[in-house]
Amino acid sequence: MSASLGANSARQAALLIDADNFSDPQAIDAAWAELNAYAGRVSVCRAYGAGPRLEWLQSVWRYLGTRTFPNLPLQKNTTDAALIADAVALHFQQGIRLFAIASGDADFAPLAVRLREWGCEVWCFSMEGIVFRDAEAYYDRVKCFPAPVFAAAPVTPAPLRPVVPSARGSSADAGAATAAPPAYRAPAAPLSTPLVSDAGLPDEVERILNAVPGLRERPQHLCHVVPVLQRHGFFDKRITRSTVFLARYAAYFELSPAHKPTLLIFQQPSAPPTPTPTPTPTPKCVPLPAQDLLSVCFPVHQPRLIQTVIKRREVHALRAVLAAVAQLKVSVADILLAVPELLQCQPCALSIVSARLRQTGLIRPSASGLWLLQRYPQSFRIRKGSPADAVQYLG
Template sequence: MSGMSASLGANGARQAALLIDADNFSDPQAIDAAWAELNAYAGRVSVCRAYGAGPRLEWLQSVWRYLGTRTFPNLPLQKNTTDAALIADAVALHFQQGIRLFAIASGDADFAPLAVRLREWGCEVWCFSMEGIVFRDADAYYDRVKCFPAPVFTPVPVTPAPLRPVVPSARGGNADAGAATAEPPAYRAAAAPLSASPMFDAGLPDEVARILNAVPGLRERPQQLCHVVPVLQRHGFFDKRITRSTAFLARHAAYFELSPAHKPTLLAFRAPPSLQDAVPDEPAPAIAAGVASVSPEDAQALQRILAAFATWLPDTVRQLSMMDTLLQEGGVQIGSKPLHELFGAYPDYFKLLPATGPAMKVRLLKKPEGFALAC
């Protein structure tokens, strides 16, 4: 606390470290506010680091650039390595650089043992989180807990327009693609719940229909769990002091899917087959002349893949191990299928690398013109 000794920087300011779990704490405004609050208190944020899945870190790259943040993507393993990397760095920063003021930007209880140990070593430890997702009794483990209000992230309902023909810029490439994704996506905060959709709500349990009415964006695509939970709490679906959000949603596992299974961050609505049959099929995106034709189902799947990587330019390569998060957020159904099988199903558009041995990368060969962006 204020009486604790702390290492000082060149200007007499306390050296402070802000360590961000980007898989749990990913709202751009909250990240900026957390950095500003710690900087005002300590006089200097000498270390700012972010940990998480590669696609998530890439999505927030404008925030990291603005705050001078070093990013540490997960190792290319099946298991999430965010927590272990953050914990290892915190211990090293204390013993190697003498930092004694830490702020952990995550509401995950997995960091509680780290906070306890750092405090035993004489450090002051803060927690930044979003309302509704910080673990219970966090105040007992941290010197200070600050929760930021979560906006209601509801995508504005629009009918996707056909993709305009690509016009190369003076520097080459797609002039529109970079502008469309240079900053994190903007969302509109809903002033009031939208009306229910009779087509979807017919035949649904009453509570499921009310959840969809409170978070209408779930009908369109998966939503960030940290943004959905505060909305459900405000509508009185559950009390976080009594019921965990994941336990509440598990009651409706037939309709809502949490992913990933370990430390879920996304919530998706899965309409029962009877309702899916009632929804008229959308026409497949038109494919320009000269481009290999695909079936309507494959055309829609290909559209979702390309929409998940709006800035992916032809003849450029991406790591397969860094693509799963953005695919899931884009509504692409991966399931247990390896990613190389997903891209291998479209040899006219993707090439797996290397040509022999296990696939590690994928090259985009071309983008079909006339596809509507499903973002």
């Protein structure tokens, strides 16, 4: 028995990656290398998540020989359920007893506890700022990799207005132009004048770009940006969702794709169009009858047509904010009207209550009624257990 325990090369290990929460290429490579060095061989390496996220990491999966499992085409995210089902199957069908779950989501804590009860060793790989609290109590080993560092852009005092040479033939200007390349192309020297794209941005947008300067160059993954914004105190995830916070600045940041976004894109604000002078309308004189000696002129102005173009992403962001505000106004009376069975003060299945709330439009079609009921702990009691969770009205 001691020989079998000491020979790590004989152990089979499985690395199961939740790509929705653990998608940094360097961290994935480091996690695989550490597990492979400990076990001698990673028998199974699988990744679960949204299709765009898995496609973006194709080079990593090809290098590690990873099988990918995109989410089912449903309104509900199936990443967690697919990973849990495969972990149970791998243990009972292939006898794997060493699991490494690459995620910081607390939804996998029950899986880790059950695998340890079955005699398995369970590791957790996560990113700093993403792993849930007290994860060490549920896993045999927890390893957190540093989150991608977004270094703040150097700030150099700039003049009130950039100096524009008045004449191209000036010797001083010509010497300066030939001595140094354009400021925005020089990699070693900081910018001497502010970027044109930053002019006129709101203060909050400027702070976001300073916290995550990589957004100025290319789209960034939400799983990397959200922890940085939380550490800088932009929002509290316990109160406000990241998508709702970013929807306030839909004119500057785009969430892609629109359904279950994974990327954050900074949109360079376009310069306002130069207003064209409106010709002064010629007054049209309406003469009075001939017997009158005076004539009165009434200027007739054509009404100006204003056409408002609303982009699809702005409509999506506005719809999300309105839905969140509408759900915050749901009262206990609204819940009881939707589910009158609760008035009997008897336990009622949570799934039935959630279905009634969806039918009456109190919650979104893909949402659960649990968070809505938890807002009123004095009125409703949530009972966890088998065969299903139940809700009881306290009266």
